[in-house]
Structures are given as structure tokens and as C-alpha cells.
Amino acid sequence: MGDPAGIGPEVIVNALRNPEIQAICHPIVIGDQAVMKEALQVCNASFNLVPVRSPSDTFPSPGTVRIIHAAELNNFQKGGPSAEGGRACAGYIKKAVELAMDRQVDAIVTAPLSKEALKMAGQRWHGHTEMLAELTNTTDYAMMLAGGPLRIILVTIHMALRNVPQLITQGAVLKTIRLAKKACDMMGISNPRIAVAGLNPHAGEAGIFGTEEIEAISPAIEDAIKEGLPVAGPYPPDTIFHKAYRGDVDIIVSMYHDQGLIPLKMVCFDTGVNVTIGLPIIRTSPDHGTAYDIAWKGIARPSSMIEAIKLATRLKL
Numbered sequence: 001m002g003d004p005a006g007i008g009p010e011v012i013v014n015a016l017r018n019p020e021i022q023a024i025c026h027p028i029v030i031g032d033q034a035v036m037k038e039a040l041q042v043c044n045a046s047f048n049l050v051p052v053r054s055p056s057d058t059f060p061s062p063g064t065v066r067i068i069h070a071a072e073l074n075n076f077q078k079g080g081p082s083a084e085g086g087r088a089c090a091g092y093i094k095k096a097v098e099l100a101m102d103r104q105v106d107a108i109v110t111a112p113l114s115k116e117a118l119k120m121a122g123q124r125w126h127g128h129t130e131m132l133a134e135l136t137n138t139t140d141y142a143m144m145l146a147g148g149p150l151r152i153i154l155v156t157i158h159m160a161l162r163n164v165p166q167l168i169t170q171g172a173v174l175k176t177i178r179l180a181k182k183a184c185d186m187m188g189i190s191n192p193r194i195a196v197a198g199l200n201p202h203a204g205e206a207g208i209f210g211t212e213e214i215e216a217i218s219p220a221i222e223d224a225i226k227e228g229l230p231v232a233g234p235y236p237p238d239t240i241f242h243k244a245y246r247g248d249v250d251i252i253v254s255m256y257h258d259q260g261l262i263p264l265k266m267v268c269f270d271t272g273v274n275v276t277i278g279l280p281i282i283r284t285s286p287d288h289g290t291a292y293d294i295a296w297k298g299i300a301r302p303s304s305m306i307e308a309i310k311l312a313t314r315l316k317l
Helices: 008-016 021-023 033-042 084-100 115-120 129-134 161-167 170-186 212-226 237-245 257-270 301-314
Strands: 028-031 048-051 065-070 142-147 150-154 193-199 233-234 253-254 273-277 283-286
Touching: 008 021, 008 115, 008 283, 008 301, 021 301, 028 033, 028 084, 028 115, 033 065, 048 212, 084 115, 129 273, 129 301, 142 257, 150 170, 150 233, 150 237, 150 257, 150 273, 161 233, 170 193, 170 212, 170 273, 193 212, 233 237, 233 301, 237 253, 237 257, 253 257, 273 301, 283 301
Parallel strands: 028 065, 048 065, 150 253, 193 233, 193 253
Antiparallel strands: 142 150, 142 273, 273 283
């Protein structure tokens, strides 16, 4: 359900009332029943919530959505981060991972949470990605964003920009190239074309603007080619995303968060999807945050959540 103070409950309701979603999956909400009932009222939705203890308790029926109550939520302020909301978010995720690891559900779609709320609750994780990796004992993982013609997988994720260059190592780039191939396999892309973006302007211009391409990125690409991976680069970051946009590339290995997410959100702000690659389970999420400023007003658009659910049903491990 994500952060109860944000738009998560609303976008879940509006996604689950969509006929296309009803036709492709049997959703189970992991969250708080009282919060979801209120979200139904805010969104003027008419389906019924049926509380269950596990996915096998009852079969889905028309006009109903099953919900598993997880993590007590006694009091929270809508429209802002809180320790109570952060604790609840963590509880929802732990329960969802438990069900997925036990193969009681086929995939997890996570509504947005607040990193600030997690911190307020004393949680050590920076967000969903790191939490899911630890809960599933996964060491090699990456964040992939998909939207429209773009698929972007990140070498580094949530960190200060000044810390990025020292983490662009040959091993880190090679690992992400391998995960890019895995992502394409999960999406059913045969003979994928993997492109690697440089870190520096003009991909370093032969070392004039930086040496990461020479010392780490190019050697990683060479190693990947020796492994038989269909990869090329490093390409100048200011041109490779256009190549992907016009269909010349299937997935881009991007060096840092904003390098990859700015072009994706420019093209697909309302329909981008986040996928964690490398986990032993399928996990997607809408590519937006809690949007506290518009939460609980019934105006949050569910388009990214809808796309996240649709992609989750198509992915194969």
C-alpha cells in the first residue's frame, strides 16, 4: 500500500477499478483495511474489500478486492511523512516479500513510500530497492526504469552526485551490464541491444574530460563482450538516449540516477515503471513519489500504477 499519508492508497484504488487490470490479474492489497476503505470513499469507488489471512483463503470474485492487514497503523497525519507511516510501510513490504518468496503471489507492485518517513521510523534502508535486496538476500541487483521506448538500468542509485565517480568501477559496470541482459530476458526481448552511457561529457573525449570511461567503463564492456553479451559503448550521454527513443537500442546502462531518470521522466512522466532486477521475485512500482501535496484529494492519476501492474504480469524470472 505504500505510505498511507501519500497517494498510494488512491492510485491503488483507481488502478484496481480499471477493467484492463481486472482482466489480467487477481490483486491482493497488503496494507491497512481502514485506510483503504477511506481511499475507496475519496475515489468514489464501489468495489468491496475482503479481508484474508493468505492468498489461498478465498478465491477472487467480481466486485471484490482481497486485502491482507499487515502492520498496525494507529494514527498518522495525511499529507506528510511520519514515523508511524514509515513503520507501516516497512511492515507491508516485509509481508509482501514473505508471500512472494513463498510463491503465494506471482509478483509485488509497491506503491510509493517516503525515505524521510523510513528514517523517522528508525529504518536503516534508503528506499524500496535496498530493502527488497536485503529481505531477499540479494547482492547483485539494479534499478531499471521503463517507459515508452526507453529502458534504463542504473549502475548507482541514491547517493550524492559527488560520490558517484568513485563507485563507477569495472566490476560495478560489468555487473549492471549482466543485469541489463537479465532485464531483457525478463521482458522477452530476444537478441537485445545493450548500450552503455559514459559518465562524463562526450564520454570523456579520450580522457580530456575524465578518465572513468578509459579506466572502468570500457574495460567492463570488453569483459562483457568476451562473455558473449550484446553490448556496445561507452556512448556520449547526450546522444544515446535519443538513439533509444527512436528504437536503435533496447536498454541503456546509465551511470547515475538523474542521468537516466531525467530523459525517462521527460518522455514518460505519468507512465514510467520502476523494476528491481536481480531479485528472486518480480517487483515493479510506479515511477513517482508519495506526492503529499495532492494526497487524499482524489486527484492523483493512476496511470503509472496501472503500467506497473501490467508490466508485473508480463515479466518472467
